[in-house]
Amino acid sequence: MTGIHTAAMTDDIWNDTPSVPVYHDVDRALFENEIKPANCPVLMKGLGAHWPLVEKGRQGPEALAAYLRSHANTQPxxxxxxxxxxxxRFAYTDDLKGFNFERQAMPVGDLLDALLARLDEEGDALYAGGIPVPAHLPTMDADNPMPLLEPGSDRLVSAWIGNRTRIPAHWDLPQNIAVVAAGRRRYTLFPIEQVANLYVGPLDLTLAGQPSSLVDFHAPDFGRFPKFREAMKAAQIADLEPGDAVYVPPMWWHHVESFTSFGMLMNYWWREGPDYMVTPFFTLLHALTTLRDLPAPERAAWRVMFDHYIFRLDGEPMDHVPMDARGIFADMTPDNLRRLKGFLASKLQ
Incomplete structure (x- = not known):
C-alpha cells in the first residue's frame, strides 16, 4: 500500500480532497483478507493492465472499437x-419530473460508430452504461478475467462505453470492482452517512435505477444545497488510468466522471449473503406506509424493535426460544421463506 496522496484535481473546489488508499499488486488473498474487511474504497493500480481489452485501448479508439466488434452481437x-x-452531466430537468437527455436503443456496433464519429468534437454526450457483457459481448469476459473473484462465482459483469460524461453521485447495493479499460476516470466517493448532505433526488424516478444527488459537482449551488460543504469534507477521490481499478463497497456514494472522447469501464458487481435476500430498498419503501407518519414516540419505539429483532444490537433476540418454536424467526428454510412471503403478500393487498 502506498498510502493516501493528494490527486491533481480539475476543479479548484476539490483541490484539498484526499485520495483513497492506493494498492499495488493486489491478489485475491490481499483483497479478501485486507481490502474487503475494511469496507472502504481503494484504488488498485494496474489490476487489469494485462488484459487484451486494456492493450487495445492503449492502441487507440479504432483498435478498441475493432476489438469490441469482434466480441459483440447485434442485440440493442x-x-x-x-x-x-x-x-x-446527465441529470434531471429543473422541475425534477424528467431528464436532460434522451434514451436510444442501438447495437454495440452502432454505439461504437457514433463515438468514433464524435472523437474530435466537443458536442453532445453519449454513453451506454451497465451493458450486460454476457448478453451483448458474450465472448469478451473469458479473454479478460477478473482475478479477485472466484471463477464461476455469481456476479454481474457490465461495460460502460462513452465519451466525456458525468454521472451524479449514487449508491449501489452490491459490492463493486470497476476497471478502466480505456480513457481516464475519476470517482468521488462518500460514506453512506452523507446521505443528508448530498441532496438526493426522487427515489422512484431515477436516471438509471439508483437514487442520485442533485448537486453539480463542477459548480455546486451552495445557496440551494448548503450542507454539501459538509459532504465535501468526507469526500475521497480515486483517479484511474487504463488498467486501474477501484473497489467500491456496498452503499458508498460515488460520482463518476469520464475525461476522454472514447472511454470504457468494466464493472463487476456481486452480493454476499443468503440467496433469498432481496434489496432492503423495498423495506424502506414499505416503511412509507407503516412507519414514516407515525407520532414521534411510536417511531422511536419501533426503532427499538428494529434494533432488537433485525439489527440484533442486543444479540440473537430469540435465543431463549427453541428453534422449532420460533415461527417465522426460525432459520430461513424454503418452507419458512414461503410462509413468510405468503403472510406478507396477504397483508399488502
Missing amino acids: VQAFIGAAAIEG
Whole structure:
C-alpha cells in the first residue's frame, strides 16, 4: 500500500480532497483478507493492465472499437444522449419530473460508430452504461478475467462505453470492482452517512435505477444545497488510468466522471449473503406506509424493535426460544421463506 496522496484535481473546489488508499499488486488473498474487511474504497493500480481489452485501448479508439466488434452481437443496448449544453452531466430537468437527455436503443456496433464519429468534437454526450457483457459481448469476459473473484462465482459483469460524461453521485447495493479499460476516470466517493448532505433526488424516478444527488459537482449551488460543504469534507477521490481499478463497497456514494472522447469501464458487481435476500430498498419503501407518519414516540419505539429483532444490537433476540418454536424467526428454510412471503403478500393487498 502506498498510502493516501493528494490527486491533481480539475476543479479548484476539490483541490484539498484526499485520495483513497492506493494498492499495488493486489491478489485475491490481499483483497479478501485486507481490502474487503475494511469496507472502504481503494484504488488498485494496474489490476487489469494485462488484459487484451486494456492493450487495445492503449492502441487507440479504432483498435478498441475493432476489438469490441469482434466480441459483440447485434442485440440493442440503451444509450443516453445529451446535448452539448449539459456539458456531459446527465441529470434531471429543473422541475425534477424528467431528464436532460434522451434514451436510444442501438447495437454495440452502432454505439461504437457514433463515438468514433464524435472523437474530435466537443458536442453532445453519449454513453451506454451497465451493458450486460454476457448478453451483448458474450465472448469478451473469458479473454479478460477478473482475478479477485472466484471463477464461476455469481456476479454481474457490465461495460460502460462513452465519451466525456458525468454521472451524479449514487449508491449501489452490491459490492463493486470497476476497471478502466480505456480513457481516464475519476470517482468521488462518500460514506453512506452523507446521505443528508448530498441532496438526493426522487427515489422512484431515477436516471438509471439508483437514487442520485442533485448537486453539480463542477459548480455546486451552495445557496440551494448548503450542507454539501459538509459532504465535501468526507469526500475521497480515486483517479484511474487504463488498467486501474477501484473497489467500491456496498452503499458508498460515488460520482463518476469520464475525461476522454472514447472511454470504457468494466464493472463487476456481486452480493454476499443468503440467496433469498432481496434489496432492503423495498423495506424502506414499505416503511412509507407503516412507519414514516407515525407520532414521534411510536417511531422511536419501533426503532427499538428494529434494533432488537433485525439489527440484533442486543444479540440473537430469540435465543431463549427453541428453534422449532420460533415461527417465522426460525432459520430461513424454503418452507419458512414461503410462509413468510405468503403472510406478507396477504397483508399488502
